[in-house]
Amino acid sequence: MSRIVLGVAGGIAAYKACLLLRRFTEAGHEVTVVPTANALNFVGETTWAALSGRPVRTQVWHDAHEVPHVRLGREAELVVVAPATADLLARAATGRADDLLTNVLLTATCPVLMAPAMHTEMWLHPATVANVATLRERGVVVLDPDSGRLTGADTGPGRLPEPADIEQAALSLLAPDVTRAVRARDLDGVRLTVSAGGTREALDPVRYLSNASSGRMGLAIARAAALRGADVTVVAAAITADVPGSADVQHVTSTADLADAMMALAPSSDVIVMAAAPADFTPADPSAQKLKKSGDAGLSVEFSQTTDVLAALVRARHDDQVIVGFAAETAGSRERLLExxxxxxxxxxxxxxxxxxxxxxxxxxxxxxxxxIVDSTGVVGEAAGDKNLIAHRILDAVVHTKGTTR
Known part of the structure; x- marks a missing residue:
């Protein structure tokens, strides 16, 4: 369990912070909500108290004997601000301390993550761009907002990332080495393409053959890479989770579709991660009509091999490209797995x-x-636990490989 301060600024997206708060508390974290005065116009203090199970902190002057403007920042293990409005970003970048939340930001020595939400024109304004750059230079992790529907009929970049994406990005910062990598934006300017999910091979118009892959590992890599500054494209086969809003996405169905999409993106990619689980075989002659039962007779299907997508990408690689493959094996032992x-x-x-x-x-x-994780020299990394954290361990190996072999 970690002590988290959840700051909420005054934007319409404040209602999404309720969902984020619920995710943090259900994961067992102790969360103190610090809303700005404007935030309370959107979501009231009673709601925050009920969802957090803790007193809500709104004023520097409340419980002054506890010196809350200093204590909250010092004791927090993680500070998350969602939504972070243009006004809050500006006040934080200039070191203002005119309410409790900005005081917390000035006294926090733990990782700080801000999730912006505002209209597109505000996000793209040179003042906001400069404020975000200043905060990042100081070690604050500022997420890029999603693109999509905003208040009213507006659409564009400026939408608050989904609570699940904010949660996963925030909790990964509890690992100090991840925080260092994210603050350094060590994949800034890198174009990374990652595949995710299991392909589906048609047997007839209504049936297919697939596998149990959920795509969660590939999506975790996409999320982690974007957090570290990469320009990310996801090629998504069948997945059971949402693609992070910070990534571009292409949806595919079969292994042949996956191969076409990956080969088209490969020339412009600096890093390729083949985390998808493509089928190795596909029906040689899928039926154009739905297959019917016929008495007690069974069904015989002839299969042919599918394209080896990873091998094709390696053959077509350019010199400075890093390619990462995955291998799901029923090994039974570590020695057999390594073999x-x-x-x-x-x-x-x-x-x-x-x-x-x-x-x-x-x-x-x-x-x-x-x-x-292995390369030609042997084992270069091992990790166990949450897939979001493992994604960063894989990217650590990518960064090391780019720095030593290219």
Whole structure:
């Protein structure tokens, strides 16, 4: 359990902060809500208190004997501001301390994450651009807003990221090395393409063959890469979670579709992560009509091999490109997993290979994972736990590879 301060500025997106608060509390964190005076025009103090189960802090002058404007910032392990309005960003960038929330921001020594929300013109205004740059230079993690429907009929960049994306980005900052990487924006300017999910191979117009991949690992990599400054494109096969709003997305169905999309994006990609689970086989002659039962007779299907997408990407690579493959194996032991991984790495020719042991149905669809990362020299990383944290460990290996072999 961590002590989190949730700051809420005065924007219409304040209602989404209620959902974020619920996610934090349901995960077991102790959350103190610090709304600005304007935020209370959108969501009242009673709502924040009921959802957090704790007193809401709104004034520097309340409980003055506890010196809340200093204590809250000092004791917090994480400060999250959602939404962060243009006004709040400006006040934070200039070091204002004219309410309790800005005092907390000045006294916090823990990671600070701000999730902006405002109209497009405000987000793109040179003053806001400069304020965001100043905050990032000081180590504040400022998310890029999503693009989409804003207040009224407006659409464009400026939409508050979804609460799940904010939560996952924020909680990853509880790992000090992740905070350092995010603050450094060590993938700034890097164009990263990641595939996610399981492909579907048509048997007839209503049936398909697929696998249990949820796409959560690939989506976690997309989210982590965007947090570290990358320009991210997701090629999504069948997935069970939403693509982060900070990423562009192309949806595909079959392995052939996946191959076409990845090959089209490859020339403009600095890093390619093949986290999808493409089918190795596809029906050789899918039926144009729905297949019917016929008495007690069974069904025989002839299969042909699908395109080896990872190998094709490696063959077409350009010199400064880093390619990461995944291998889901039913190994049974670490030694066997490494043996299979070394063989696949040599066969595919990618820079890094992320190994999963999926024996007994592990990994697919789960929130947690356990991976071993190998390159031509051997094991370069191991990680277990939440997929969002593992995504950063994989990206650490990518950053190291870009710095040492390219």
């Amino acid at each position: 299979l991984g070394r063989a696949k790495l040599a066969r595919k020719g990618c820079d890094l290979l992320v190994l999963n042991d999926v024996s007994g149905g592990a990994v697919f669809g789960a929130a947690d994972n356990a991976v071993t």
